[in-house]
Amino acid sequence: MSKFIPAIGRLIDEFARLPGVGKKSAQRLAFYIVNMEQSQAVAFAEAILDVKRKVRYCDRCFNITDQDICEICQDVKRDQQIICVVETPRDVIAIENTKEYHGYYHVLHGAISPMEGIGPNDVKIRELIIRLQGDETKELIIATNPTIEGEATAMYISKLLKGTDIKVTRLAHGIPVGGDLEYADEITLAKAIEGRRLL
C-alpha cells in the first residue's frame, strides 16, 4: 500500500512545513488530529483561519494587532520619548514580559541581510524614519538580535540618525542571569568584561 492515505499524507506535509517540526513529529501530530474530536479539529482549523482574518499590522509601529493601531500605540500613558526597535512581534512580547520598558515600539519585520538579499527597503526602516520626523522621540533603543544581521541593521539605523537629536542605544551584552561563566561563549564573555560596571 502507499504509505499514508492521501488526506493524512497532505496533513503531515502541512505540519512538516512548520518551523521546528520534523517528519516524525509531523506524523505524530497528524495522527493526533485523526483521533481528535470532530469539534476540536474544527476549532483548530477555525483558529488558523481566524488569525489570518483578524490579525494585521499596526499602522504606526507594525506590531501585530486586530485594530488599525495596536493597544501599545493607543496607550497614551507610555513614555512618548522612547521607541524600541525590534525585529519581530514576538520580541515585543518578550520585552513587554519584563515589565521594565514603558515606551513604544517599532517592528522591523526582519533584519538587513545581504546574504539573503534582504536590504533596508525590505524591512520597515523607511517607515521608522518617516515616523521619527513627526514625533518627539528622544531615544531609540535598537533591540535587534545580537546576530550579524541584527548588528548590521542596528549600525545602519544608527548611521541614518547621525546628526539628529535622537540618542541611539543598543541592549547590553553580557552573561545571562543565572548563567554559568564557564559556559558563556568567548564573545559574550568579552562583551561582559568590556561592559563591566562598578559595584
Add this chain to the structure above:
Amino acid sequence: MSKFIPAIGRLIDEFARLPGVGKKSAQRLAFYIVNMEQSQAVAFAEAILDVKRKVRYCDRCFNITDQDICEICQDVKRDQQIICVVETPRDVIAIENTKEYHGYYHVLHGAISPMEGIGPNDVKIRELIIRLQGDETKELIIATNPTIEGEATAMYISKLLKGTDIKVTRLAHGIPVGGDLEYADEITLAKAIEGRRLL
C-alpha cells in the same frame, strides 16, 4: 496590554493542546501562521478538516482508511494465516516500513490499562475474537508495546485464545540494532540474554 490579541491567544492554545508542543513552541507556531501566506494557511486548515472528513477505521482491522476496507485488508496477495495485533495505526506503518511482514493487521486502538480505567471492552479485542472465528488465521503476532499495559493486553488475548488452534506469538525483546550494550537498560539486557540465539 493583554499579552496576546485574542485570535492569536486562541491559536496558541490550540497548538499547545497538541502532543509534544509546549507553550513556547505553540507561540512560535502561531506567529508563523500569522506570517504565512493566506493561501497556505487556508491549505493547512483545509488539510485538518479534510482528514476528519475522509479518514475512518477499516471495518475489518480498524486501521485508518479512506474506504470501507483498508488497502492492506483488500490485498489478497498477503498471507491469510497471520494477523499482527498492534495498539495504533502508527504501529502498522512502522511494521510496514520494515517490509518484512506480509500478513494482515488488527488495530486495538489502545491497550488494557486498569490504572486509566481502560478495560478489554474499551479496545478492539472483542472485534478481534469475532474476526478470528470466521477466518483461517493460524498465527497471531501480538505486537503491543513492551509496556505494562501492552504486556497485560498481550497476556489477556493469549488467555482468550488458549485451547484454540491459533498460535499466539510476541515480538522478540533484545538490544536494538546499532545500540550500545552499555546503554541498554537492565530489563532489556536480561531479555536479550534470555532470548540469546545460536550463531
